[in-house]
Amino acid sequence: MRVFWTADSGDLGSGRSGDRDGDRDGGRSTVWHCVFRLDAEDAITGFCTDGQALKLATNTFRVELPGAPYEIHPDLLALAAWTVVAPWTRRRIVFDRPVSAELAGAIEEGWGIGAGPVGCSPRAGSGLAISYSGGADSAAVAAVLPDAPFVHFQRVSHPRVPNRWTHYRSDVLARLAAETGRELTVARSDLEFTLAEPRPGYPEHHAVAAGALLLADELDLGGLALGYEMGSRWLGGGRYLHRYTPDNPMWAPHGAWGQAFAAAGVPLVLPVGGVSEAVTMRLALGSDLKDQVRWCLRGVDGPCGTCGKCLYKELIHAAIERRPLRTTITPERGVARRWQQPPPYGGQEMIEYGCAWVPGIEDTVFGRAAAFLNATEESTAWLERCYPPAVEEIPEPWRERIRDFMAAEVGFMSDDEARRVETWGIGTPGTILETTPETSS
Numbered sequence: 001m002r003v004f005w006t007a008d009s010g011d012l013g014s015g016r017s018g019d020r021d022g023d024r025d026g027g028r029s030t031v032w033h034c035v036f037r038l039d040a041e042d043a044i045t046g047f048c049t050d051g052q053a054l055k056l057a058t059n060t061f062r063v064e065l066p067g068a069p070y071e072i073h074p075d076l077l078a079l080a081a082w083t084v085v086a087p088w089t090r091r092r093i094v095f096d097r098p099v100s101a102e103l104a105g106a107i108e109e110g111w112g113i114g115a116g117p118v119g120c121s122p123r124a125g126s127g128l129a130i131s132y133s134g135g136a137d138s139a140a141v142a143a144v145l146p147d148a149p150f151v152h153f154q155r156v157s158h159p160r161v162p163n164r165w166t167h168y169r170s171d172v173l174a175r176l177a178a179e180t181g182r183e184l185t186v187a188r189s190d191l192e193f194t195l196a197e198p199r200p201g202y203p204e205h206h207a208v209a210a211g212a213l214l215l216a217d218e219l220d221l222g223g224l225a226l227g228y229e230m231g232s233r234w235l236g237g238g239r240y241l242h243r244y245t246p247d248n249p250m251w252a253p254h255g256a257w258g259q260a261f262a263a264a265g266v267p268l269v270l271p272v273g274g275v276s277e278a279v280t281m282r283l284a285l286g287s288d289l290k291d292q293v294r295w296c297l298r299g300v301d302g303p304c305g306t307c308g309k310c311l312y313k314e315l316i317h318a319a320i321e322r323r324p325l326r327t328t329i330t331p332e333r334g335v336a337r338r339w340q341q342p343p344p345y346g347g348q349e350m351i352e353y354g355c356a357w358v359p360g361i362e363d364t365v366f367g368r369a370a371a372f373l374n375a376t377e378e379s380t381a382w383l384e385r386c387y388p389p390a391v392e393e394i395p396e397p398w399r400e401r402i403r404d405f406m407a408a409e410v411g412f413m414s415d416d417e418a419r420r421v422e423t424w425g426i427g428t429p430g431t432i433l434e435t436t437p438e439t440s441s
């Protein structure tokens, strides 16, 4: 794989009118263009770190940053490109500017990929920014770190790829981020359209940070806070189904990506990595940002209420408010089909939590899942507290304040509760429930 970056002053436009924030250095912006070329051994079908097969659509992408062009450390340009091209790189990657031995070493160590040329000194910074999506998890991070500035990634169309995803309202999410009143930098990019299949999206989960990486010198970043919560970090959330993942290659500090970001002087920081989505939603909806929180990518004036994500988040929302489910979605709908089948489920800990706490769950689309899972208020109590090892892996400059926040606002798990994290996914879900004393019935 070969990677080339160039910059010019320009503007990717928004694709929609009326969504530009007006305070961006007199409207001036810089567009960074990345072109990558596959080597003979590379292939257009590759794999995300989480195992998902990905088909390449095109070999260019752009990132628009506010302000005039400025020098960017080669490791930041290289790592930003790596978050996009890693899935399709088989043997080596050649950057257009020499990178540090530290970054090249992290790529070789983490992926078995030769990286170079080597020839610059490593970078360092000191501040912390939040990669802010507008969802409950990143709003919870904002509540933990009330002074940290936001970097928001906004999807824009790609000139060579037709956009069949116009229902994805990235302009609405960017507007809500601006309405938080927090210090905000928006990075606009079409990098998600490098992905043809399964659909446009981040080639690696870390591509959401491509803009933040290119801004790291300008913002003097020495860390980047992301909203990945306990399910994603420790319970193998999402496509990584239902198992304890202390060595998670995406989010563990000692994993491949953690080491690569640290080598570029922007270590990953997961302030809510020790708490479940029940806690992040409680923190987000109890914060100053509650009116700007939006997890649905479809709605304009509010969440659409009909997509799978809205259904999942409504289950958690109803559970933390101990109230009945409010949804018009019926079991026959495609988005509800998953819950008519037996576990394991992605995000199963939160399905258990919802089934335990929502009154009348048996008469909802989650009724069958509730019968399979048999979760109780006692068996899900651990999901309301913080897993202590998650705080211990926060980089030192920010660890103390995050520990203090968790102690004051959430509380830490007992040893028995921490064992629930560390035995997650061992055996079948049924045997876990039967062998833990608090769920015996």
Ligand SMILES: [Zn+2]
Pocket: 296, 297, 298, 299, 303, 304, 305, 306, 307, 308, 309, 310
């Ligand atoms: Zn929705």
